[in-house]
Amino acid sequence: MQPDRDTLIRLDKQYVWHPYTPMRRYIDDVDPLVIARAEGARLHDVDGKSYIDANSSWWVATLGHNHPRLVEALRRQAETMCHVSLAGVTHQPAAELGEALVKAAPRGLSRVFYSDNGSTAVEVAIKLAIQYWRNVGRPEKRRFVALEGAFHGETLGATSLCGVEVFRRPFAGAVMECLFVPPPSPEEPRGLAHEKAFKALEEALAQGRSEIAAVVLEPLVQGSTGMRMYDPELLRRARALCDAHEVLLVIDEVFTGYGRTGGMWACASAGVTPDVMCVGKGFTGGMLPMAATLVKETLFEAFLAPENTFYYGHSFCGNPLGAAVALEVLRVFEEEQILAHAAPKAARIKQAFEEMGQLPGVSNARALGMIGALDLRPGASYLGDLGWRAYAEARRLGVYLRPLGDVIYVAPPLTIAEEVLDELLEVVRRSVLFALGQG
Incomplete structure (x- = not known):
């Protein structure tokens, strides 16, 4: 028998620490x-x-x-194998999901690195970018560019890319330095606002190309800062600038992916393929915490020498339960x-x-x-x-x-x-x- 409402609230307020919540006010005043x-x-x-x-x-x-198909996929997988590490091991859900993700992704992304949520998908991208440049003989390229108002996750590296000051301020001095450029302003005419944003990005890359590893963008919508929206042209110009200045383009599709902005991927609707793409949230349809970071083959090849191994991973990397559900999500999108x-x-x-x-x-x-x-x-x-x-x-x-x-x-x-x-x-x-x- 389920405890009554008052009992659950008492237990919650006595033991649980809630995310993004002023806890004194929550405990004293909030009726959850x-x-x-x-x-x-x-x-x-x-x-x-x-x-x-x-x-x-x-x-x-x-x-x-x-969703009944996702529940059934989870049940089927739980009956055979809930977890096994992906270290020197593979299994059907992880292998088949990798193939399905590459087929669904923007053309040119060819390898999949699994993680456990959107933040760690971005953390993977940060570490990949830094080590990639080191592997190809450019260790000085280790800085990042993001938009003011950006939000890319909760881990320390992802927090470094956060352009929302209230989220970043508590960790000042511990996070990496990041160069923030202004996004298009909703207070200015659309064409002028986007031109200003493009010029700011152009100047940042021209001045810092020798030390910038990557530009990291939320495509078309900056979610957590207030659903700020911008024109696809900024993505197309960012792609061209990154190519011209030998900088990686990382696209964070954790929120915008899986149809949220209309197409399957926001960057694809702009005609852009990034060097690195991060996916999460809708990845398992909200069933389980799992995510992935997809990269182009040229980046993957820079890690093939033994001395260039990417020493990074998670205990639940490629978790069979999550992989089975994520694979079913892609099937549901197509078949339904x-x-x-x-x-x-x-x-x-x-x-x-x-x-x-x-x-x-x-x-x-x-x-x-x-x-x-x-x-x-x-x-x-x-x-x-x-x-x-x-x-x-x-x-x-x-x-x-x-x-x-x-x-x-x-x-x-x-x-x-x-x-x-x-x-x-x-x-x-x-x-x-x-x-x-x-x-």
């Missing part, structure tokens, strides 16, 4: 959701109330919660035509956010693929409180709408039913009005 099960686009609490999961539980449940079925839903999100963008007090409404976002005040801050007013109202109305400070956004499962999506978008509209004192 207590979720008992999840299915499709909905979370169900211990009292039987359901909530539409507006952010796919931090962007991982791309195919919805407990996930991207085609998501396209009309993406159009509905775009229309709804364009309409909400006309509400008094709302600014910079935007949408791309299965993402919609708006600011509740100009210059929206990650530490702003308006979004939490909307969160509280949405929760009352049956939607889990976790904000990014003053930014309200949705990133629901690609498989969300159209009638559920319409319900979600109506609750978002009502919650925005409430947060702005108009509801």
Whole structure:
């Protein structure tokens, strides 16, 4: 028999440390959701109330919660082998997933290195880039370039690439130095904003080409900093600049991959193949923590000499359970035509956010693929409180709408039913009005 709600909250507040949470306030004031099960686009609490999961539980449940094919793939694999190390060993799920990933990836990526989450996929990319240049006789190339407002994960190396000051500040002095260049500004005309961003990147690479190992970008959408969106042309120009200045291009598709921006990969929709691509979150459809870093063959070849071995890995590298589920995710995308079925839903999100963008007090409404976002005040801050007013109202109305400070956004499962999506978008509209004192 499941403990009652009060008992679970008492245990939670006594023992559990929550992510990105001011714990004093949480313990004293927060009445948390207590979720008992999840299915499709909905979370169900211990009292039987359901909530539409507006952010796919931090962007991982791309195919919805407990997709039956993924559950079955996990069950089948668990019956034969839950884990074996990938050190001098291989197994069917890891080998077949590697082939499937390369076939699904942008053309030119040919090798797969497994890890256990999006942060470590980026950490792999950082270490690969540094060691690659050392292996080819350029050890001075060990600096990185990222965009202001970038977010690439939680490990120390990935935190070094973080352009969100509130996330980076606590670890100052421990993280690597990174060169940050401004992204396109939403406050300026689109063409001018992108031209300024390109010029800043061009100057950074021209001045630092002898020491820069890689440019690392979130393609088309900077997620955690507030769903900032930019034109694909910046990716195409970044690719050309990296080629001209002998710098690697690392694309972080942890959030944007697996159909979130419309195509399977955001970089592919821009016609760009990176030297390194990081994938996670939707990788296993939210079932298990697993990720991968894909590279071009030229990078892989630089590690073939014994003295150039990549001494890096994880205990759960290539975990059979995760690999079996990740392989089934790719099959579901193809066989159930996930991207085609998501396209009309993406159009509905775009229309709804364009309409909400006309509400008094709302600014910079935007949408791309299965993402919609708006600011509740100009210059929206990650530490702003308006979004939490909307969160509280949405929760009352049956939607889990976790904000990014003053930014309200949705990133629901690609498989969300159209009638559920319409319900979600109506609750978002009502919650925005409430947060702005108009509801």
